[in-house]
Amino acid sequence: MINKVYVGHFQRIFIDSYTTIHRLETNKLRNVAKLFAHLLSTDAISWEVLATCRVDEKHSTSSSRVFIKILFQELSELMGVSKLNDRLKDPALQPALEGLFPRYDSPNTLYAIKFFTTIGLGGLTGDLRRHLKSERSLSPADQH
Numbered sequence: 001m002i003n004k005v006y007v008g009h010f011q012r013i014f015i016d017s018y019t020t021i022h023r024l025e026t027n028k029l030r031n032v033a034k035l036f037a038h039l040l041s042t043d044a045i046s047w048e049v050l051a052t053c054r055v056d057e058k059h060s061t062s063s064s065r066v067f068i069k070i071l072f073q074e075l076s077e078l079m080g081v082s083k084l085n086d087r088l089k090d091p092a093l094q095p096a097l098e099g100l101f102p103r104y105d106s107p108n109t110l111y112a113i114k115f116f117t118t119i120g121l122g123g124l125t126g127d128l129r130r131h132l133k134s135e136r137s138l139s140p141a142d143q144h
Helices: 004-019 026-041 047-052 062-079 081-088 091-097 106-118 122-137
Strands: none
Touching: 004 026, 004 047, 026 047, 026 062, 047 091, 062 081, 062 106, 081 091, 081 122, 106 122
């Protein structure tokens, strides 16, 4: 367990690291992602820090996508995909996960599905797939 004094500091460091991730070389980026995956998987920091992360064409960079890739691959290794998926379905976390698993825009939803599938974690996108399918099945008149 981490001393509670450090929790806020590590959460701020996560946010700072993510916003400046493009400055890191690949090995440092990998180490930072693995550190935060460990802290998240042990609940040493709040999963709400993930609100900083976005997976879409407009707001993500290649560095931020590599960071998210390593972070989630490490989380799935540490926790197992099933337990990680359960955590990601926690209703209290949904606002924080909106940037990673967007439902607000079909192209962004599709982009996130493709991203997580490409990195070998398509199993995390079941809810997004169902959302996209139900959104597409609505007639244009129903969408207003």
